[in-house]
Amino acid sequence: MLSLKKYLTEGLLQFTILLSLIGVRVDVDTYLTSQLPPLREIILGPSSAYTQTQFHNLRNTLDGYGIHPKSIDLDNYFTARRLLSQVRALDRFQVPTTEVNAWLVHRDPEGSVSGTQPSSGLALESSSGLQDVTGPDNGVRESETEQGFSEDLEDLGAVAPPVSGDLTKEDIDLIDILWRQDIDLGAGREVFDYSHRQKEQDVDKELRDGGEQADTWAGEGAEALARDLLVDGETGESFPAQVPGGEDQTALSLEECLRLLEATCPFGENAEFPANVASITEAVPSESEPPALQNSLLSPLLTGTESPFDLEQQWQDLMSIMEMQAMEVNTSASEILYNAPPGDPLSTNYSLAPNTPINQNVSLHQASLGGCSQDFSLFSPEVENLPVANSSTLLPLVPSNSTSLNSTFSSTNLAGLFFPPQLNGTANDTAGPELPDPLGGLLDEAMLDEISLMDLAIEEGFNPVQASQLEEEFDSDSGLSLDSSHSPSSLSSSEGSSSSSSSSSSSSASSSASSSFSEEGAVGYSSDSETLDLEEAEGAVGYQPEYSKFCRMSYQDPSQLSCLPYLEHVGHNHTYNMAPSALDSADLPPPSTLKKGSKEKQADFLDKQMSRDEHRARAMKIPFTNDKIINLPVEEFNELLSKYQLSEAQLSLIRDIRRRGKNKMAAQNCRKRKLDTILNLERDVEDLQRDKARLLREKVEFLRSLRQMKQKVQSLYQEVFGRLRDENGRPYSPSQYALQYAGDGSVLLIPRTMADQQARRQERKPKDRRK
DNA sequence: TCTTTATGTCATGAA
DNA sequence: GATTCATGACATAAA
Numbered sequence: 001m002l003s004l005k006k007y008l009t010e011g012l013l014q015f016t017i018l019l020s021l022i023g024v025r026v027d028v029d030t031y032l033t034s035q036l037p038p039l040r041e042i043i044l045g046p047s048s049a050y051t052q053t054q055f056h057n058l059r060n061t062l063d064g065y066g067i068h069p070k071s072i073d074l075d076n077y078f079t080a081r082r083l084l085s086q087v088r089a090l091d092r093f094q095v096p097t098t099e100v101n102a103w104l105v106h107r108d109p110e111g112s113v114s115g116t117q118p119s120s121g122l123a124l125e126s127s128s129g130l131q132d133v134t135g136p137d138n139g140v141r142e143s144e145t146e147q148g149f150s151e152d153l154e155d156l157g158a159v160a161p162p163v164s165g166d167l168t169k170e171d172i173d174l175i176d177i178l179w180r181q182d183i184d185l186g187a188g189r190e191v192f193d194y195s196h197r198q199k200e201q202d203v204d205k206e207l208r209d210g211g212e213q214a215d216t217w218a219g220e221g222a223e224a225l226a227r228d229l230l231v232d233g234e235t236g237e238s239f240p241a242q243v244p245g246g247e248d249q250t251a252l253s254l255e256e257c258l259r260l261l262e263a264t265c266p267f268g269e270n271a272e273f274p275a276n277v278a279s280i281t282e283a284v285p286s287e288s289e290p291p292a293l294q295n296s297l298l299s300p301l302l303t304g305t306e307s308p309f310d311l312e313q314q315w316q317d318l319m320s321i322m323e324m325q326a327m328e329v330n331t332s333a334s335e336i337l338y339n340a341p342p343g344d345p346l347s348t349n350y351s352l353a354p355n356t357p358i359n360q361n362v363s364l365h366q367a368s369l370g371g372c373s374q375d376f377s378l379f380s381p382e383v384e385n386l387p388v389a390n391s392s393t394l395l396p397l398v399p400s401n402s403t404s405l406n407s408t409f410s411s412t413n414l415a416g417l418f419f420p421p422q423l424n425g426t427a428n429d430t431a432g433p434e435l436p437d438p439l440g441g442l443l444d445e446a447m448l449d450e451i452s453l454m455d456l457a458i459e460e461g462f463n464p465v466q467a468s469q470l471e472e473e474f475d476s477d478s479g480l481s482l483d484s485s486h487s488p489s490s491l492s493s494s495e496g497s498s499s500s501s502s503s504s505s506s507s508s509a510s511s512s513a514s515s516s517f518s519e520e521g522a523v524g525y526s527s528d529s530e531t532l533d534l535e536e537a538e539g540a541v542g543y544q545p546e547y548s549k550f551c552r553m554s555y556q557d558p559s560q561l562s563c564l565p566y567l568e569h570v571g572h573n574h575t576y577n578m579a580p581s582a583l584d585s586a587d588l589p590p591p592s593t594l595k596k597g598s599k600e601k602q603a604d605f606l607d608k609q610m611s612r613d614e615h616r617a618r619a620m621k622i623p624f625t626n627d628k629i630i631n632l633p634v635e636e637f638n639e640l641l642s643k644y645q646l647s648e649a650q651l652s653l654i655r656d657i658r659r660r661g662k663n664k665m666a667a668q669n670c671r672k673r674k675l676d677t678i679l680n681l682e683r684d685v686e687d688l689q690r691d692k693a694r695l696l697r698e699k700v701e702f703l704r705s706l707r708q709m710k711q712k713v714q715s716l717y718q719e720v721f722g723r724l725r726d727e728n729g730r731p732y733s734p735s736q737y738a739l740q741y742a743g744d745g746s747v748l749l750i751p752r753t754m755a756d757q758q759a760r761r762q763e764r765k766p767k768d769r770r771k
Numbered sequence: 772t773c774t775t776t777a778t779g780t781c782a783t784g785a786a
Numbered sequence: 787g788a789t790t791c792a793t794g795a796c797a798t799a800a801a
Binding site: 774775776777778779780781782783784785786 | 789790791792793794795796797798799800801
């Protein structure tokens with residue numbers, strides 16, 4: 001529970017920092033360098049995410065084939081690596097983009113760091129300097145690895161294999177893969193470094209413990225993690241056996257630890273590698289110690305937590321990417337992102353389609369945007385497991401989120417991203433080879449204004465739902481899939497309320513009585529004998545479903561709360577009408593209380609859960625439950641009152657309780673309707689906007705085709721007219737004669753004056769008709 | 772401490 | 787006229 005809370009809060013915090021850094025990525029490097037060390041340390045991990053360009057820079061450096069040569073059996077080494085890469089590639093196949101991106105995010109700083117680039121940002125900014133940097137980068141890296149921890153890193157696979165002059169492309173790709181994995185490994189170490197600096201003293205102790213702690217850690221703290229990772233680890237561990245120095249127990253644990261780091265901390269990267277394996281081993285425990293912390297730091301980024309605040313950043317990034325792509329600007333970033341060489345190890349590495357760079361970038365945002373989907377899939381089983389989940393589950397989780405992301409985020413940002421190009425694309429198409437003359441001549445100003453307004457609307461009023469719908473529209477030209485669940489809001493809209501009734505099973509009462517109330521909550525309430533017992537326990541039976549429906553919109557469905565321990569605390573007092581006895585039998589008290597088990601505590605808790613009216617009723621010794629008071633029909637209610645000898649005060653209280661209870665339900669219904677209305681209006685607006693966009697597109701298409709036809713007619717006209725000859729065999733003068741198309745399809749050659757007159761007549765006819 | 776959110780309550784009007 | 791429902795406005799608790 002606490003870990004979950006931590007996960008959310010700290011994760012969100014980190015995520016926010018990350019996003020903010022993404023937004024200012026251009027200046028981050030200088031900013032960081034100008035910052036005081038502590039702040040820099042804090043930011044460094046997340047900052048790695050912004051340095052996506054650096055990752056590509058690393059790619060480029062690798063492309064230079066400057067991989068450090070080592071005396072290793074390349075064949076065996078590459079074979080093992082190939083298998084490993086294949087396995088990983090398969091994994092990434094299943095997890096199309098998000099996972100890849102997450103790694104990309106982190107790798108960048110790694111490359112810059114590992115490469116000890118003076119200022120990665122500067123190197124990136126200068127397109128020319130990119131390649132220049134690569135050379136030194138590799139050189140530095142080589143020297144570093146050789147001097148410092150080459151041996152240990154070899155065991156970890158962190159050292160690039162030797163490069164023979166005759167390396168095949170495949171080998172190069174493999175090298176790149178290895179290099180990437182090294183980066184991943186390094187990322188973990190860097191993450192550790194960060195934590196290491198934070199907990200220097202503790203780390204010293206751990207340092208002494210070395211591999212032992214790593215083992216214990218693997219066995220205890222992240223046991224599940226390690227187990228899950230073993231699959232990946234087996235592939236990853238096959239190679240160290242062939243690497244000199246490789247396979248003792250410590251090495252294995254290190255591998256596992258590194259893999260864990262890789263899985264858990266894809267992006268936490270710092271510039272410094274641990275000087276030796278021992279430090280790495282230390283690092284692993286340090287990370288393993290607070291698994292919750294890891295989750296809090298990482299999972300929010302992977303799974304995402306919040307979309308609203310990062311939309312702008314993502315939008316900016318996406319726009320920049322699109323600009324780079326569309327405009328083919330040869331900025332350094334664009335080069336890094338897109339100018340992957342033919343044998344780009346990246347694409348081969350991830351076995352991605354040619355459009356991989358785009359996907360990677362997009363997925364980069366997806367990784368940070370996961371929040372969108374997470375919110376929507378908040379109660380999905382995978383996410384439920386998340387808190388408990390070790391880092392190993394994070395990876396499987398990413399794909400699950402990635403799918404949802406594809407439907408949410410990608411639909412949001414990509415829609416907004418591709419929409420302008422879409423329109424522009426049509427315009428550019430006309431301006432392109434197909435139609436030499438610009439579309440501007442074709443489109444009237446109003447048309448252009450409309451289009452530009454659309455662009456602006458989409459850019460400025462960028463709205464995930466909106467954009468997703470737009471994206472749907474672009475995906476399918478129909479653009480009329482109004483019923484498709486394109487947005488979470490739609491899920492929580494009134495249409496979905498009926499299904500939400502089932503989710504109100506948080507309390508046994510609602511689950512049993514939901515049949516009659518599920519549709520409209522209090523409406524249609526009936527005190528069936530079947531539910532009499534339940535009535536005792538039901539409390540606010542009538543309104544519970546309403547509550548669930550209502551809260552469902554705010555993602556606080558009680559049943560889901562039970563599934564999300566970290567949301568337990570969100571629970572409000574919904575036992576307004578519940579009698580104490582009812583509360584006893586009801587399973588409303590959260591599991592935590594039940595676990596405590598002591599009836600006294602339960603009683604206290606129930607006391608606290610009781611509403612004011614319940615307390616009053618108890619104080620006044622009202623002989624029946626508030627639930628009955630509120631929900632019984634008038635006749636039965638009166639009968640009930642007549643059965644007892646009640647004082648005026650009691651009767652007054654009972655009537656007040658009934659009035660308040662009913663009003664409470666009414667208020668809930670009212671609010672629900674309000675929300676539904678708002679959501680429906682929102683959806684209507686979105687639909688209209690989507691229709692407008694579609695109509696605009698169609699208009700552009702029509703205008704373009706019209707212009708094409710006009711051009712064709714004009715060319716035919718000129719061709720025919722040019723072939724006409726008078727009696728003397730001379731061509732007719734275009735200024736004196738003109739061709740006229742007759743209704744029957746024939747073409748007549750008439751004097752220009754006549755043609756003009758007829759044209760005027762024809763122009764008048766429509767006007768007359770209008771009159 | 773302030774803001775936001777969710778919920779309860781009261782007053783009022785309509786059916 | 788009593789009852790119920792709907793809704794705006796306000797209060798309150800929790801985050």
